[in-house]
Amino acid sequence: YTQAKALVFSKNGEPSDVLQLHTYSISPSLSSKSVLLRSLAAPVNPADINTIQGTYGAQPSFTSLIGTPSPSAIAGNEGVFEVLATGDPASPIRKGDWVIPAVAQFGTWRTHAVAELDQVLKINKEGLRATQAATISVNPSTAYRILRAYGPSTGISTGLGMRPLEVGSGEWFIQNGANSGVGRAAIQLGKLWGLRSINVVRERSSPEETEALRAELVGLGADVVVTEAQFLSRQWKDQLADITNNGREQIGLGLNCVGGKSATALARSLSEGASMVSYGGMAKQPVALPVGLLIFKDIRFVGFWLSRWNQQDVTGRRHMIDYIADLIREGKFRDVPLDEVAWNWDTDISTLAQEVQGGLQGFRSGKGIFVF
Numbered sequence: 001y002t003q004a005k006a007l008v009f010s011k012n013g014e015p016s017d018v019l020q021l022h023t024y025s026i027s028p029s030l031s032s033k034s035v036l037l038r039s040l041a042a043p044v045n046p047a048d049i050n051t052i053q054g055t056y057g058a059q060p061s062f063t064s065l066i067g068t069p070s071p072s073a074i075a076g077n078e079g080v081f082e083v084l085a086t087g088d089p090a091s092p093i094r095k096g097d098w099v100i101p102a103v104a105q106f107g108t109w110r111t112h113a114v115a116e117l118d119q120v121l122k123i124n125k126e127g128l129r130a131t132q133a134a135t136i137s138v139n140p141s142t143a144y145r146i147l148r149a150y151g152p153s154t155g156i157s158t159g160l161g162m163r164p165l166e167v168g169s170g171e172w173f174i175q176n177g178a179n180s181g182v183g184r185a186a187i188q189l190g191k192l193w194g195l196r197s198i199n200v201v202r203e204r205s206s207p208e209e210t211e212a213l214r215a216e217l218v219g220l221g222a223d224v225v226v227t228e229a230q231f232l233s234r235q236w237k238d239q240l241a242d243i244t245n246n247g248r249e250q251i252g253l254g255l256n257c258v259g260g261k262s263a264t265a266l267a268r269s270l271s272e273g274a275s276m277v278s279y280g281g282m283a284k285q286p287v288a289l290p291v292g293l294l295i296f297k298d299i300r301f302v303g304f305w306l307s308r309w310n311q312q313d314v315t316g317r318r319h320m321i322d323y324i325a326d327l328i329r330e331g332k333f334r335d336v337p338l339d340e341v342a343w344n345w346d347t348d349i350s351t352l353a354q355e356v357q358g359g360l361q362g363f364r365s366g367k368g369i370f371v372f
């Protein structure tokens with residue numbers, strides 16, 4: 001028997017209140033379609049916390065599968081595992097391989113797992129660190145999908161469609177939350193694909209730190225980095241005119257991670273017929289849209305949910321993950337700063353729950369990630 005531990009919740013609430021560390025044992029007999037996995041790394045993404053709080057768009061079902069006193073769900077959606085054993089010796093997935101979840105709500109915050117073969121996706125581990133493999137499938141994939149699928153209107157005669165920004169064209173996009181995992185991925189993919197980006201970040205506690213962050217994002221490929229204060233100020237309109245050659249260069253796409261005032265300012269920065277894609281709501285404020293932008297500028301406002309894309313385009317997802325993994329191997333795509341928390345057999349619940357609870361606080365030095 002394999003002894004395992006998992007971070008579980010049996011009701012919604014704040015992570016520090018509802019998360020529990022459950023110990024259980026895994027039987028050595030595996031069905032022919034299943035694999036025994038050992039966790040290597042699993043990040044703490046904002047969606048994981050929202051899922052525990054009960055505010056996310058999908059909820060895992062509470063079960064008694066791992067013998068918790070009350071039915072529960074294992075938290076965590078993203079991570080990478082090493083295959084310890086397979087039920088079928090001829091299985092396409094072998095001992096020693098690395099796999100990531102193929103399905104949403106996999107429950108990655110646990111030391112070990114038994115999974116069906118179709119619940120996991122093999123990933124070529126060569127040249128990848130576990131923390132890199134563990135963070136490919138959510139943030140970089142979101143940036144990839146948005147940049148590849150959304151952009152300016154193709155005109156009313158074409159049925160109100162939109163086209164993606166054109167690779168190699170130098171077309172602009174603008175985003176808030178640019179220091180987020182998704183934002184940093186968008187900067188890098190945008191640069192690789194010959195697009196230009198305007199990036200809004202929040203001020204740090206000193207001008208030096210703000211400048212350091214600006215320099216870091218420029219190092220990743222950001223063309224313009226502005227602080228939120230600048231972005232929300234009266235001067236922004238003129239600055240934007242300078243950046244875009246008095247509006248002659250169009251901004252066909254906006255990526256909204258934040259909501260609230262920042263989203264309104266983002267919408268106002270877009271060119272006629274542009275699309276604003278909302279994928280996050282970090283400020284927990286609704287998006288207010290001036291009607292004039294809808295009517296006179298024909299701006300399209302849409303939402304994006306990676307889970308939906310993953311379900312509807314399984315093959316595309318596979319290619320996208322391989323593509324991003326290749327970029328990482330080739331040194332063309334840099335990790336987000338990570339705050340690694342070692343999870344070993346003796347790590348207690350308060351250490352783990354604290355890491356999760358801190359995950360939604362801003363101004364962090366890095367994204368929390370459990371390393372096993």
Ligand code: NDP
Nearest residue numbers: 046179180181182202279280281282283304305306362363
């Ligand atoms: P990270 O944990 O990497 O970063 C969070 C970012 O949010 C930080 O850059 C932080 O800015 C910013 N932030 C936090 N609080 C606020 C606030 N009050 N106002 C403005 N900015 C704030 O996040 P991820 O990249 O993992 O995720 C970012 C967002 O994208 C989340 O809302 C997440 O749920 C969403 N998301 C959505 C997906 C989808 O399919 N729709 C898929 C993936 C992510 P600072 O650096 O200044 O602290």
